[in-house]
Every structure is written in structure tokens, then in C-alpha cells.
Amino acid sequence: MHSVPTAGPLDLLxxxxxxxxxxxxxxxxxxxxxxxxxxxxxxxxxxTREGESPDSCAVIVSGFAxxxxxxxxGARQIVGIHIPGEPLDLQNLYLQVxxxxxxxxxxxxxxxxxxxxxxxxxxxxxxxxxxxxxxxLIEASIFREWILNVGRRDASTRLAHLLCEFAVRLDAQGxxxxxxxxxxxxxxxxxxALGLTSVHVNRTIRALEALGFVERDRRRIRFPDWERMRDYxxxxxxxxxIEPR
Amino acid sequence: MHSVPTAGPLDLLxxxxxxxxxxxxxxxxxxxxxxxxxxxxxxxxxxTREGESPDSCAVIVSGFAxxxxxxxxGARQIVGIHIPGEPLDLQNLYLQVxxxxxxxxxxxxxxxxxxxxxxxxxxxxxxxxxxxxxxxLIEASIFREWILNVGRRDASTRLAHLLCEFAVRLDAQGxxxxxxxxxxxxxxxxxxALGLTSVHVNRTIRALEALGFVERDRRRIRFPDWERMRDYxxxxxxxxxIEPR
DNA sequence: CGTACGTTTGATCTTTCTCAATAATGGTGG
DNA sequence: CCACCATTATTGAGAAAGATCAAACGTACG
Numbered sequence: 001m002h003s004v005p006t007a008g009p010l011d012l013l014x015x016x017x018x019x020x021x022x023x024x025x026x027x028x029x030x031x032x033x034x035x036x037x038x039x040x041x042x043x044x045x046x047x048t049r050e051g052e053s054p055d056s057c058a059v060i061v062s063g064f065a066x067x068x069x070x071x072x073x074g075a076r077q078i079v080g081i082h083i084p085g086e087p088l089d090l091q092n093l094y095l096q097v098x099x100x101x102x103x104x105x106x107x108x109x110x111x112x113x114x115x116x117x118x119x120x121x122x123x124x125x126x127x128x129x130x131x132x133x134x135x136x137l138i139e140a141s142i143f144r145e146w147i148l149n150v151g152r153r154d155a156s157t158r159l160a161h162l163l164c165e166f167a168v169r170l171d172a173q174g175x176x177x178x179x180x181x182x183x184x185x186x187x188x189x190x191x192x193a194l195g196l197t198s199v200h201v202n203r204t205i206r207a208l209e210a211l212g213f214v215e216r217d218r219r220r221i222r223f224p225d226w227e228r229m230r231d232y233x234x235x236x237x238x239x240x241x242i243e244p245r
Numbered sequence: 246m247h248s249v250p251t252a253g254p255l256d257l258l259x260x261x262x263x264x265x266x267x268x269x270x271x272x273x274x275x276x277x278x279x280x281x282x283x284x285x286x287x288x289x290x291x292x293t294r295e296g297e298s299p300d301s302c303a304v305i306v307s308g309f310a311x312x313x314x315x316x317x318x319g320a321r322q323i324v325g326i327h328i329p330g331e332p333l334d335l336q337n338l339y340l341q342v343x344x345x346x347x348x349x350x351x352x353x354x355x356x357x358x359x360x361x362x363x364x365x366x367x368x369x370x371x372x373x374x375x376x377x378x379x380x381x382l383i384e385a386s387i388f389r390e391w392i393l394n395v396g397r398r399d400a401s402t403r404l405a406h407l408l409c410e411f412a413v414r415l416d417a418q419g420x421x422x423x424x425x426x427x428x429x430x431x432x433x434x435x436x437x438a439l440g441l442t443s444v445h446v447n448r449t450i451r452a453l454e455a456l457g458f459v460e461r462d463r464r465r466i467r468f469p470d471w472e473r474m475r476d477y478x479x480x481x482x483x484x485x486x487i488e489p490r
Numbered sequence: 491c492g493t494a495c496g497t498t499t500g501a502t503c504t505t506t507c508t509c510a511a512t513a514a515t516g517g518t519g520g
Numbered sequence: 521c522c523a524c525c526a527t528t529a530t531t532g533a534g535a536a537a538g539a540t541c542a543a544a545c546g547t548a549c550g
Binding site: 137 | 295296312314316317318320321322324325335336339340342344345368371374375378379381382383384385386388389390391392393395396397398402439440479483484486
């Protein structure tokens with residue numbers, strides 16, 4: 001009874017919200033009843049641009065997205081990566097003007113929830129408000145870890161850490177099949193996420209491979225020995241605030 | 246009538262909250278009426294440690310604080326700096342376990358507000374809830390800019406950017422007297438905030454000085470030409486979400 | 491006035507970047 | 521199914537930014 005007969009586009013959002021805080025049955029119903037329109041976006045297309053004020057909140061139904069900022073001389077830094085079930089515009093629920101860009105990593109389906117509807121739901125149901133706030137706080141925690149990662153870890157540890165984070169987040173969302181995962185990023189994009197050049201990402205990932213930490217097949221990543229990989233990447237999942245299950 | 250006769254310890258918090266969202270008179274009264282105890286902490290002492298769950302929310306009355314994380318091999322990264330009026334534990338209002346450390350930069354006075362009292366206020370007054378949420382979202386925006394800063398700007402731009410951010414934030418809080426400001430950080434700490442070594446911070450800041458971007462006297466920093474400094478540091482204040490006044 | 495801490499400087503070493511070329515891959519139209 | 525094109529991955533050689541190590545110098549403060 002805890003799963004609807006047909007998987008709706010907002011089911012993954014529900015799963016995401018429940019990862020961190022329990023919801024009441026009424027909360028679940030209200031979320032499932034949120035109005036939305038579905039939209040398919042191509043890789044590299046934008047949902048939000050710096051300076052804009054979007055009037056709806058996108059939730060990823062399938063595919064991947066990333067947050068990105070540019071320096072004045074055009075260097076790109078990816079500041080966050082999002083997987084299915086994650087909302088992309090919670091900032092703009094309350095901040096008028098976006099301070100960064102959100103782009104699709106892959107072709108993706110988005111559920112666009114009108115800003116007003118989500119605001120009303122958050123105002124009406126404290127349980128939902130709490131779950132949304134926790135999502136925001138956890139994203140902030142991930143930002144802090146990324147600052148640490150980019151600021152103080154060397155290239156190979158840094159890359160290993162990112163790969164570990166991705167694995168754990170996908171797994172928590174039920175999107176990892178236990179035998180590695182598809183990493184939908186070019187080495188250029190990995191570099192932009194890590195503050196490295198694509199050339200150095202290439203050398204670094206091959207080194208991880210040579211050392212037996214990582215196996216690759218196309219974009220598919222596998223860790224022959226998770227414990228060893230986790231240790232090498234200096235990865236501890238506390239900052240993800242995922243309930244141990 | 247919009248300032249209380251005797252400046253209370255929570256006045257700066259009020260100012261901070263109002264920087265981003267207007268409050269009703271009732272909201273102001275409720276904030277001023279929050280219970281708290283004052284505490285003085287020495288430099289380097291902790292208010293929060295990773296793994297702990299603090300049961301009160303500290304607000305800086307005077308002095309400075311920073312957020313910090315460590316890598317497995319002991320490298321430190323400062324992930325945020327806080328000035329008077331800023332709350333230090335909003336995360337832990339809803340997340341049980343802290344994912345980073347909060348330490349005093351200088352000797353500081355903190356108003357410790359019981360977690361329950363603040364939670365109750367947020368639950369009771371939507372205006373306050375909104376203001377608190379905006380503070381959280383803006384802090385997240387600052388984290389994103391820091392990722393960009395550490396990931397994609399070279400040492401001197403990076404340092405210049407940090408100095409600009411500090412100037413604008415102090416000014417917005419009414420803590421800059423127009424003629425520079427006291428930067429209460431050692432070069433070691435600056436390095437930890439920027440992902441650099443203290444040696445390199447030293448060389449970089451002297452270079453900024455030699456180029457005429459910065460004047461220093463002890464820890465006091467002045468910019469002879471703000472526009473030029475701002476451009477050099479690739480600094481745009483959009484991400485701080487400060488209402489233009 | 492001495493001690494501890496912070497700053498400054500020099501010399502050298504490493505990591506990562508840059509530039510450039512080559513190889514592999516995936517998708518497309520025929 | 522195959523040839524072609526655009527993108528991505530890989531590799532090499534050399535340059536540069538920043539780190540490391542070590543020492544000297546300042547400054548504040550007990």
C-alpha cells in the first residue's frame with residue numbers, strides 16, 4: 001500500500017524527501033497531488049540562468065543536471081550535480097534572482113511545479129516544509145564538502161571522492177544496481193566539477209584504473225573494492241546525512 | 246522608533262534578518278524577546294564539532310567565527326567566515342548531527358538561543374521563517390561562490406575576491422567605517438580559506454600591495470580604489486543577495 | 491626583555507596546466 | 521552495413537603556479 005500502482009513522475013521526489021525525514025500520509029498525498037507539467041530537455045540546455053527568476057520549480061524525473069558558475073574570464077566551475085528525484089530550484093522559491101546556472105548533463109525529463117503551488121504546500125504542511133528545508137540544508141552540506149574537496153585534496157583523491165559521492169547518492173535514491181553506475185559526464189565536465197583540466201582528469205582516472213581502484217567501460221564505473229576506494233578517496237558519508245538503513 | 250533605546254545583543258541578528266526580507270513589527274518583537282544566554286569564547290575555541298548535536302543556536306554578538314573541515318590527513322579547509330549578527334547553527338536546527346566544525350576566529354561574544362525556542366518562533370511566525378530560510382539559502386549561495394573561487398581562480402584573484410566579499414558583507418552589516426576594515430585572520434588562516442599555503446598567501450598579498458590594489462597596516466585592509474579592486478578580484482555581489490540600498 | 495607566534499624571503503621541488511597531436515567513439519546519412 | 525564527422529579520450533613535451541623546506545625577521549605581550 002506504500003507504493004502507488006503506476007509509478008508517477010513525482011514518486012522519486014517523494015522518495016527523496018522521505019530519505020531524510022518521515023512524512024505523514026497526508027503529506028504524501030499532497031505531494032502526489034502537486035500540479036506539474038512534464039518537459040524533456042536536451043543535454044546542455046538550461047533550466048535556470050544567472051539573473052533570471054524562474055516561476056516554477058523543476059524536479060528531475062529522469063536524467064541528470066548540474067549547477068554551474070563562470071568566472072569573469074570564462075572558466076567554468078560545476079558546483080553541484082543532480083540526480084533523478086532532486087528538485088533544482090528550491091533557492092528560487094524564496095530568492096528572487098538566481099545566482100548561478102542550471103544545465104542538463106544528459107537528456108532529461110523534468111516535472112515543472114508552479115512556484116506558487118509548492119510555496120502553498122510548504123506553507124500549509126509543516127512536515128513538507130521540514131523535508132524541503134532538510135534538502136536545502138543537506139545540499140549546503142554537500143557544497144561545504146566540495147569546497148574541502150577542491151581546496152585541499154590532490155587530484156586523484158579529489159576525483160575518487162567525487163566518484164564515491166556519486167555512488168552513494170545514486171544508491172540512496174535506488175538508482176544503482178549494485179554493479180557500478182553510469183557516470184554521464186565527459187572528462188571535461190569532470191574537470192569543471194573538480195577544478196582540474198580535462199587532460200589532468202584523464203591522467204588521474206587512468207592512474208586510479210592502473211592502481212585497481214576503478215574499472216571503466218565507456219562511461220560505466222565500477223569499484224572492485226568499495227572499502228579500499230572509499231578510504232583512498234577520503235570519503236565519509238556523514239555530510240550526505242543519509243539515514244543508515 | 247525603529248531602534249530600541251539600548252542596543253541589545255540580538256539587534257544585529259535583527260538587522261541581518263531584515264537585510265534580505267522585511268519583517269513585521271510583531272516579528273521584530275518576537276525576535277527581541279527570544280531567550281538567550283551570553284557567552285564569551287576565546288580565539289580557536291569551538292562552538293560546534295563535527296559529530297555533535299548542539300541544542301542551542303549561537304548568534305555572534307561581537308567577534309568573528311569560521312566553519313572548518315579537515316581531510317583525513319589533517320589538511321584544514323575553512324568553508325565559511327561569520328561576522329557579528331550571523332547565526333552559526335541554523336543547520337542543526339533541523340539536521341541532527343553536525344557535519345563540520347565551527348570555531349572562533351577572534352575572542353567573541355555569542356548569544357546562545359535554545360534550539361527549541363528558535364524552532365518555536367520559526368513555526369509560529371511565517372515572516373521569521375522566511376527570513377531564516379533566506380539566510381540559509383544565501384549562505385548556500387556563498388558556498389557555491391567559494392567553490393568557484395577555490396576551483397577556478399588563480400591565487401591573487403582568489404585572495405582579492407575574498408577580501409572584496411568581506412568588505413561588502415561587513416559594510417552591509419554596518420560594520421565597516423568606510424576606511425577599510427580589520428581582517429582578523431592570520432595568513433595561515435587565509436590560506437586555509439583559499440586552499441593555499443600561508444607562504445603563498447604572503448607572496449600573493451604582497452603582490453596585491455605592490456600593485457596598489459591593497460594597503461595594509463597590521464591586520465587592517467584598505468582598498469585605494471574599490472572599483473579597480475573589485476574588477477581585479479572578479480567580484481560581483483549578486484551572490485550575496487544584498488538588497489541594493 | 492624574552493618567548494611565542496606570525497610574517498617575510500630564498501631556493502628548490504611537484505603538481506597541474508598548456509599546447510599540440512593522435513586515436514577512439516558514437517551518431518548520421520547514404 | 522559503411523564512410524564520414526564531430527566529439528571525446530589519450531598521450532607527450534615543456535611551462536608555470538603553487539608547495540615545501542628552511543631560515544631570518546617582527547611584533548605583541550607576559
